[in-house]
Amino acid sequence: METITRKSLIYKSGLGFYCLNHVQGCSHGCRYPCYAFSMARQYGRASGENEWRQPKLVANAIELLNKELPRLRAKAASSRLEEFRIHLCLTTDPFMYGWPEIQAMTMRILEQINAFGLVCDVLTKGVLPHELTGHAFSRENHYGISCISLDEGFRQRFEPGAAPYADRITALRYLHDHGLRTYAHIEPYPTPNIIQQDFEALLKAMDFVDSLYFSGWNYSPLAAKYPDRKEFYAGLEQKVRTFCSANKIDCEI
Numbered sequence: 165m166e167t168i169t170r171k172s173l174i175y176k177s178g179l180g181f182y183c184l185n186h187v188q189g190c191s192h193g194c195r196y197p198c199y200a201f202s203m204a205r206q207y208g209r210a211s212g213e214n215e216w217r218q219p220k221l222v223a224n225a226i227e228l229l230n231k232e233l234p235r236l237r238a239k240a241a242s243s244r245l246e247e248f249r250i251h252l253c254l255t256t257d258p259f260m261y262g263w264p265e266i267q268a269m270t271m272r273i274l275e276q277i278n279a280f281g282l283v284c285d286v287l288t289k290g291v292l293p294h295e296l297t298g299h300a301f302s303r304e305n306h307y308g309i310s311c312i313s314l315d316e317g318f319r320q321r322f323e324p325g326a327a328p329y330a331d332r333i334t335a336l337r338y339l340h341d342h343g344l345r346t347y348a349h350i351e352p353y354p355t356p357n358i359i360q361q362d363f364e365a366l367l368k369a370m371d372f373v374d375s376l377y378f379s380g381w382n383y384s385p386l387a388a389k390y391p392d393r394k395e396f397y398a399g400l401e402q403k404v405r406t407f408c409s410a411n412k413i414d415c416e417i
């Protein structure tokens with residue numbers, strides 16, 4: 165696969181947490197649209213969707229980590245470790261479906277970060293590997309999936325390159341069953357004019373997670389067209405709260 169080099173890797177995002185992106189581009193090609201793609205196009209890092217969907221691996225990622233992690237670890241020593249949790253990724257997907265080179269690099273990065281005594285938060289629309297339960301990885305890492313439907317026809321329309329929903333959920337459940345902390349993002353949830361679906365069935369499929377984040381579909385003109393959008397999301401938020409409370413799941417709305 166194509167590679168690029170970068171001058172630095174770990175940064176503090178505008179959202180207030182540390183993160184890193186060891187790939188430029190993402191083959192999942194989400195059509196919500198993808199905010200990372202919009203930014204990449206605006207700043208000249210991708211000319212269009214075709215280029216965006218051809219990911220480029222940051223070839224010097226491990227080298228950069230070796231320089232940056234000691235500094236971050238030193239800072240973390242005088243603070244709460246949780247404040248230095250590193251999120252993978254904000255502008256790409258760490259377990260990009262069908263890209264073993266990216267998945268292998270992500271495993272090396274996680275191992276490296278954990279070896280420095282720091283912990284990670286991993287969010288994907290790919291398949292989380294069983295190997296994450298191994299001794300090389302911290303039991304304090306958090307693992308999550310984004311999952312807004314169980315309908316494969318919908319996935320092929322809006323997340324064409326991402327992993328099938330059932331595979332994402334099965335892999336996440338495996339990590340949960342092996343004692344790791346897991347979470348799910350139901351976001352951006354589609355309005356009924358985009359797809360009519362059984363919301364309860366979607367919640368039920370993820371009833372094992374430790375925390376659940378729900379949010380509506382904010383960037384789509386299609387969702388904006390739905391006349392009862394506000395009431396629709398208010399109703400779902402209430403369902404999420406009730407579901408989380410009944411299943412002892414931390415709820416973020």
Ligand code: SF4
Nearest residue numbers: 190192193194198256
């Ligand atoms: S997985 Fe994330 S980064 Fe990749 S295309 Fe979808 S929204 Fe964009």
